[in-house]
Amino acid sequence: MTEETSVRHHELGLSDEEVLDMYRTMLLARALDERMWLLNRAGKLPFIVSCKGQEGAQAGIAFALDNTRDYIAPYYRDLAVVLRFGQTARDVMLSGYARREDPSSGGRQMPGHFGSRAHRILSGSSPVATQIPHAVGLALAAKIRGERLVAYTSFGEGSSNQGDFHEACNFAGVHKLPVIFFCENNYYAISVPLARQVACERVADRASGYGFPGITVDGNDVLAVFKAGRDAVLRALDGGGPTLIEALTYRINPHSSDDDDRAYRSREEVELAKQKDALVTFAEYLRQVGVLTASNEAQLSHEVTNEVDAATAYAEAALSPDPADAMKFVYAP
Amino acid sequence: MTEETSVRHHELGLSDEEVLDMYRTMLLARALDERMWLLNRAGKLPFIVSCKGQEGAQAGIAFALDNTRDYIAPYYRDLAVVLRFGQTARDVMLSGYARREDPSSGGRQMPGHFGSRAHRILSGSSPVATQIPHAVGLALAAKIRGERLVAYTSFGEGSSNQGDFHEACNFAGVHKLPVIFFCENNYYAISVPLARQVACERVADRASGYGFPGITVDGNDVLAVFKAGRDAVLRALDGGGPTLIEALTYRINPHSSDDDDRAYRSREEVELAKQKDALVTFAEYLRQVGVLTASNEAQLSHEVTNEVDAATAYAEAALSPDPADAMKFVYAP
């Protein structure tokens, strides 16, 4: 492993272990995503929503947060984020198969609707952007209680058009709350391209309407995202208020397993995005700086595959929820 | 009357008659407002919402629009705007008294809920900010139909925090629609002062989140508002899209006849605002440039008083709606 000061992640104060951990998280997210996609195509999982192409941005921001302290209200693509916050491959597969043991919802919700109180991952729903005020409320509560933490929430660029985004940002801005608003701008909201969806040049421009900084980063540059995230976290903890971070990324797969993206974007565009994929470029970086070697790379890949295999086998064999248990937990038991 | 080129309103292409008309509109709005307030205190009108202090900004913008062409979706304080668009003192009083003949609502709505199809004044409701997307829809319809016009909508700074403001601005921005978003920033939303309400420095800053210009003008400077309005109208008609104009103004009266503002702002602050009141400062300007003279000023005042008196007398004597007519017009007759 290298020691030169010119190594970017060292400059950011990240150890080789940490960047390797980041990479591992991305790899695991990708492997899970690809496996679930296959299982969907094989007719085993009725529905899948994919994080493919966004793992780099997700790992960058997730590692800027403190997964033993902060609260997150993620959106449905944030697989790498929730893995960092403690969900396991098995948890994810249990949700994919809608099993009784699914920690997010007991098989009640679609995959991608993460949740875990133990890991401070707030349960998410399908209507987009509703989680954004929740993060603001978490931050407000922490402020009232005098607890030092950050609340993170993520959403797509299309979802930044919802009223809830606006109202939540303004509330957080007025009360200078420790919130990280993380927009994963993947250029499409289902079929609608950025220019037909968002009227401003950059989603980050919206921050000026709420009196806090907005920055745009290359979402395929894991370390740039990490840095933007860490700066925002430090500001937030210092009482400096919220930050809006826009990560430019790309959704490599169709919107969901029910979508067919050929109607609305060219294959060339998708191929180009695959070349910029952080999973490719970050691996290259790690090889360059000697963190990733032929041997640990093979081992990582082996481990991740085993993890996904084991998770799949476990979830496949796990029990479905009891039909009548659908009546439970409408209210406190 | 003066002819020098240094006269501001001439530079703007406004004739003496036009600025006098502006002033007359402001004066009439003020006189109506004050009369209704008195009638409320006398127990004759159950509820009043006031435009006092905002007439200058309203006259400025209203005269920048074409009242024979444009559509407006005004908010409850826009008395001077609707007068310019064709509502009369009598109409306003009929609404104050909730009479059958009230053209806005047949006595169904509170005063300040203007509406008139003949004058292209869209009927308004009480929930704030809902009119903002309506203006966008009017502009969209005109665009589809190929008709050349502008849609105007107004709202307070507090209401710019509603989701509907955000969603409407973005829609208009994406489709480059001819909309004027006019924010009358009077520093309070009922009791909540600007700094606790709006997280950014200027409401106009929000425009950058929608890819169109946002400008802040002194709302007591009638001509500055007019100029900003006219520039925006020209841009809109040229296909340049929407503009957000923030007019800095002040609400001299309490929020409504049910409010008591002493709990939340000092008398000094209110007194100071009264000195900057456009009704005072614009009159001074008009006197300076010789448009307002001792004689026409007296005549104007006399005319306006007569108009308000006659309107009051008419409305006072007018019939109330028939009780059972409350069942009408739930659906098309």
Added chain:
Amino acid sequence: MAIKLYIDAIRDALQYEMRRDESIFVLGEDVGVRGGVFRVTQGLIEEFGEARVIDAPLAESAIVGVAIGAAVYGMRPVAEIQFADFILPAVNQIISEAAKMRYRSNNDWSCPMVIRAPYGGGVHGALYHSQSLEALFYHVPGLKVVIPSTAADAKGLLIAAMRDPDPVLFFEHKGLYRLVKDDVPDGEHVVPIGKAALRREGTDITVITYGLMAHYVLEAAQDLEQEGISAHVLDLRSILPLDREAIVAAARETGKVLIVHEDNKTGGVGAEVSAIIAEEALFDLDAPIARLCGPDIPAMPFNAPQEKFYMLSPAKIAEAMRQLAAF
């Protein structure tokens, strides 16, 4: 006349009416290039262009609010809400604005528009892509709410909705899109809003229902025929306004009433239907008015066993019908 899928009948209605009336335009999420996530609007952008088939930004309150603005201007917008579950951000625009525009302006302004939304479950849609939301709207004066169960009705009611002078919510059961097909008249075909359809005459029990459940009820009725139970089946089609006369007449026909809907029971459409009967036909009844509905849980779970638990089926319905007949 041609046999058409429910989904194709809806597209047919849109296309027919857009050709006839230039003021109609469609807006919603992914309705353009993508042709809608269910492909209801497929082909429309090619025929009518971007100006009349608008891919709106992801903001339901704006979709409805902008449609209102266009409607008051004189256009006839047809707004699509991608899933009925996502109509909730637009509730203020629908209830405070669209429903009250005519009333509040004393008939000066009006708001002729249609809001289409796929609803309903049984398609692995989970909590937020399966809900029935009609109970939210059917008590709101100023709105009309339509729920067609056949392809012919889907076309005829949608055309009626597009011609209606007032706002109409048009709920399409997504399970019907490609499940149901029937004879749909070509060209002009209008089914008046507010009239229920008697789907089956019978003498022992009356079943009142709508939407996908109309099919399940008819299936159950057919099975029960063999057991010697004869069911009278009324399909409401419009739940605001409700067809009071048809409801009362159907109840009187047999004196035993079962109301069936997919939406959860408490406060659902069945409550009002039952109340109408209890008000107007109480002494014609030979049995308590029964309701068979979705359970009172927040929504339908994703996993198959619980989704099945939530959903009614012809078998569950037949069982309730048997019990009523035996009363």
Added chain:
Amino acid sequence: MAIKLYIDAIRDALQYEMRRDESIFVLGEDVGVRGGVFRVTQGLIEEFGEARVIDAPLAESAIVGVAIGAAVYGMRPVAEIQFADFILPAVNQIISEAAKMRYRSNNDWSCPMVIRAPYGGGVHGALYHSQSLEALFYHVPGLKVVIPSTAADAKGLLIAAMRDPDPVLFFEHKGLYRLVKDDVPDGEHVVPIGKAALRREGTDITVITYGLMAHYVLEAAQDLEQEGISAHVLDLRSILPLDREAIVAAARETGKVLIVHEDNKTGGVGAEVSAIIAEEALFDLDAPIARLCGPDIPAMPFNAPQEKFYMLSPAKIAEAMRQLAAF
């Protein structure tokens, strides 16, 4: 015990509970310095400070959404919606989020919070400051909906709501604020949510009601006493959950039922109450189940004659009671 105004009882509940439980905080428009537009929260900011009495920006969806975020963290927010009419922009947060948080997370997360909102008419509030909105919510599993009619209940139910592990909508009739006063226990006083109150025993007819109408019904009942008509009066207090047993028992008591509410009739709470009775006590009835409600119009007009036309009154109610008694 002290005689207190309804509004003071509500403030009493907030103050008592905020002193007892540090996790309770209040947020809403003008609730701080202004003490609320009706002065319900007057004095709270002075006692509890800006951190626990928050003047929120004018954005109802954020008020509810932020409250949800605080609730899941472990706080107990009490959000005020300035007028019930303005709850509509927050419907998505209430129905999609608050009501489903526990269910969707399989009991992992929960959302203990209260949303207070003044509702109701007869106060010159016009179309948008007079509405009854309970029909929008009482069919939503996961929510509780409470409407107290007395000062003592207002206090006891609000304390219960603040201690409830699930989201509670608390509707306060603005006409009651300074109209009604009664004996309110000092200090600790909890009225369990979900239990109706029998306000009057009678033998001829049963009237089921809630909110301001409970007072009008009792007034009418007193008048009718003189005419020899004896009314049994049930005040629901909680409309979700409804107290089924109490409803059925009250209906059986006299066999003649009138349901009275201010909200418009179609799809209102009365529909479900009627349906419950038609389901469970049909053969105990001696008359059709009657409903006397606001008319089915979008909302209550501003002008006095039409407002009066909309509003029920003791006289209108007495007339309906007489008719039912004579049946």
